[in-house]
Amino acid sequence: MPMLPPLMRLRPSVSPFLPGEGVDVASLSEARPGRIVDLANGDTLALEASLVRRTIRGRTYVMYAFNGQHPGPLIRVSQGAEIVVDFTNRIDLPTSVHWHGVRVENRYDGVPGVTQDPVQPGGRFMYRVRFKDAGIYWYHPHHREDIQQDLGLYGNMFVRPLAADYYGPANREEFLVLDDLLIDDAGLFPFGEEAATHTLMGRFGNVFLVNGEPDFGLEAKRGEVVRFFLTNVSNTRVFNLSFDGARMKVVGADIGKFEREQWVSSVVLAPAQRYVVDVRFEGEGRVALTNRIQAIDHYLATFKPRVDTLAVVAVSEKEAAEDHAEAFEILRENADVISEVDRYREYVDRAPDYELELTLRADDLPLTIKQMMQLDTLYFPPVEWNDAMPMINYVASSRELTWVLRDEGSGAENMEINWRFQVGDAVKIRLHNDIRALHPMxxxxxxxxxxxxxxxxxxxxxxxxxxxxxxxLPTGATTDILLELSNPGRWMAHCHIAEHLEAGMKMVFEVE
Amino acid sequence: MRESTGAGRSSGIRIQEVMVRRSPLFITASLYSAVPILAVAVLSAPKIGEPPLTLPHAPPGSAACAAVAPIRIEMTPTRRAGGASAVYEMRFSSSTFGVTVSEAGHYLYDVEVAVKGLPEKTGAVFVAWVATSDLEEWINLGPITNDQPIAGQVGWNKFIVFVTAESASDAESWSQEFYFSALSPSSRMHTMLGHGPFSSEPCLDPRN
Incomplete structure (x- = not known):
């Protein structure tokens, strides 16, 4: 994306950082593909974060990995199981492990400064993780996520539901972890050492990775129904995913099933979100998993259609052993989910208990950037699908700007906010994504x-x-959520764009 | 668990039945007829703010809706419109994902157009249209009156909404009798090509 010459000369106010300084890359083990680890109630998993050598399209980089795997091991358990994770930090930064979406005991939530101290290099931490809810989850560091998660520290957790017919029939399950990595001619694009770079829009990558691979492939049989568990682990990118020519229905999301299954033409998957989709591959051939967006070119003020193939499914002429065609045509309505959420439906018409504004304070950006951004206030897209202002984004570190959560009741911002609830409470929170901010997103x-x-x-x-x-929360949107307070402790809420989190967009709430 | 039968190839996103036309034969003529629209639309940027006219279809009254509103754009009248006014509102079509896009990544909006104070015009009906900004595609949203707004779904990056007088409500293309027009917010996206503080800087060749 071209930028104006004065902008191309700007550099961030932080030192460049890449992992493994002084380490001979040849001395590191090559990262291996992620494996599935089936764990039973009471089992212990040894999990180690370490430096690895990673070869992508013939070029070698120093990256991080859990247990030497990209992505980290997929932890598969049954609903209700509890496991112990014996974690060791062998990377060159303090870290922690957060069990994203799992209603764990508070002290094991993995948030430095809130639930634990960071695990120093060489240190250990014992996590106890109980899987209360069926669903697809993921684990990742909660310390300098912008670096550590981007460089490979992520993995899925799949919690098998207790009921065998929880989902409809499918021939098999596949877990796809979607990511992107920013690489230029010199190698991995450096991160900010003292503070995160790319804090305006987050760090977009230019190499797409599915399960850690830039050219991921799968095989399927003709007529097979494959259940895909999709997880977005990228720092900031929102995907618009489709399987070209194959029908798709969305059956579940982060924590379990929808009330009703739906046919969809694409899945919009934001960072940290998960969706569960059933796809039937009807005919022999190659089916691409694509990300289709209308990218913005700010230089010319135009939209440009962009299609990236993330993976290819090779469908063989051999027919699936079991034909689920008839069941695939049925959109299930899940009475168990409907009855569970029925008790909260009345909140739709209630006034909100809390209102949060999401906005930006960017007083310390370089003048040239502020001038440019002040001129560019006539249109803000609901979603930034691509990095339309890469240099402006790059030079904006968390030293120059603060992303803000503002409690509209008290005026408190970010970590000043400390909402207090009781277990059993349910609160309605209205989230306003401020379109008047200097650069809303x-x-x-x-x-x-x-x-x-x-x-x-x-x-x-x-x-x-x-x-x-x-x-x-799209730009300018007002979204009402119902937060069910079921788990005691001091918890964090934050934007899951890694660079926005680093730029302050986080708060704490307490459940007693 | 209850089950229901699927709806074939429906995408799950509600698509209203609207008339979409794209014909090379129409384009040349349309470009001529579009000149007044473009002139008005480009020279007079659409205004977002407090309009003199509101749509009767406010969101269902509830606390859920009290604090929010769709994007509301006051349309620019031509001289024909006299003292009449028009406004269009757009909001995301309903979606499971919080943001509503097509498979190709176009935002999908529900657009509703309302007019007020339009004079009677013998032998003619007023019709609301939406067209891409290059006028290669357009949709006849349908007839519109002072009492009856008209709605449809739009899935284009940049578009123009306009109202014309036609001899029939199902006209395939518009005539030259324009009454109102307005650009989509996306049409106002700012180009960063040399202006403002950078106007003296040599511009990069955007073709490279």
């Missing part, structure tokens, strides 16, 4: 330790609820 808001329902957006009630932990 979408925010995937994540609430730790609890479940939430998206009740309404921009005044339109949501007629198909699902339990979630991360909600995408």
């Amino acid at each position: 979408q925010h995937p808001m994540h609430f730790h330790g609890q479940r939430l329902l998206v009740l309404a957006q921009d005044g339109i009630a949501n007629d198909n609820l699902v339990w979630k932990d991360t909600v995408l």
Whole structure:
């Protein structure tokens, strides 16, 4: 994306950082593909974060990995199981492990400064993780996520539901972890050492990775119904995913099933979100998993269609052993979910208990950037699908700007906020994504330790609820959520754009 | 668990039945007829703010909706419109994902157009249209009166909303009798090509 010459000369106010300084890359083990680890109640998993050598399209980089795998091991358990994770930090930064979406005991939530001290290099921490809810989850560091998560520290957790017919029939399950990595001619693009760079829009990558691979492939049989569990682990990118020519229905999201299954033409997947989709591959051939967006070119003020192939499914002529075609045509209505969320439906018409404004304070940006941004206030897209202002974004570190959560009741901001609730409370929170900010942007808001329902957006009630932990707030949107307070402790809520989190967009709430 | 039968290839996103036309034969003529629209639309930027006219279809009254509103754009009248006014509102079509886009990534909006104070015009009906900003595609949203707004779904990056007088409500293309027009907010996206503080800087060749 071209930028104006004065902008191309700007550099961030922080030192460049890449991992493994002074380390001979040849001495590191090559990262291996992620493996599935089936764990039973009471089992212990040894999990180690370490430096690895990573070869992508013939070029070698120093990155991080859990247990030497990209992505980290997929932890598969049954609903209700509890495991112990014996974690060791072998990377060159302090870290921690957060069990995203899992309603764990507070002290194991993995948030430095809130639930634990960071695990120093060489240090250990024992996590006890109980999986209360069926669903697809993921684990990642909660300390300098912008670096550590981007460089490979992530993995899925799949919690098998107790009921065998929880979902409809499928021939098999596949877990796809979606990411992007920023690489230029010199190698991995450096991060900020003292503070995060790319804090305006987050760090977009230019190499797409599915399960850690730039050219990921799968095989399927003709007529197979494959259940895909999709997780977005990128720092900031929102995907618009489709399987070209194959029909897709969305059956679940972060924490379990929707009230009703739906046919969809694409899935919008924001950072940290998960969706569960069933796809039937009807004919022999190659089916691409694509990300299709209308990218913005700010230089010319135009939209440009962009299609990236993230993976390819090779469908063989051999027929699936079991034909689920008939069941695939049925959109299930899940009475168990409907009855569970029924008790919260009355909140749709209630006044909110709390209101949060999501905005930006950017007083210390370089003057040239502020002038440019002040000129560019006539249109803000609901979602920034691509990095339309890469140099402005790059030089904006968390030293120059602060992303803000503002409690509209008290005026408190970010970590000054300390909402207090009781276990058993349910609160309605109205989230305003301020379109008057200098550079408004979408925010995937994540609430730790609890479940939430998206009740309404921009005044339109949501007629198909699902339990979630991360909600995408488009630019300018007003979204009502119901936060169910079921898990005691001090919990964090924050934007899951890693650079926005580093730039202050976080708060704490306490459940007693 | 209850079950219901699927709806075939429906995407789950509500698509209203609207008339979409794209014809090379129309384009040349349309470009001529569009000149007044473009002139008005480009020279007079649409205003977002407190309009003199509100749509009767406010969101269902509830606390859920009290604090929010769709994007509301006052349309620019031509001289024909006299003292009449028009406004269009747009909001995301309903979606599971919080943001509503097509498979190709176009935002999908529900657009509703309302007029007020339009005079009777014998032998003609007023019709609301939406067209891409290059006028290669357009949708006849349908007839519109002072009492009856008209709605449809739009899935284009940049578009123009306009009202014309036609001999039939199902006209395939518009005539030259324009009454109102307004650009989509996306049409006002700012180009960063040399202006303001950078107007003296050499611009990069955007073709490179």
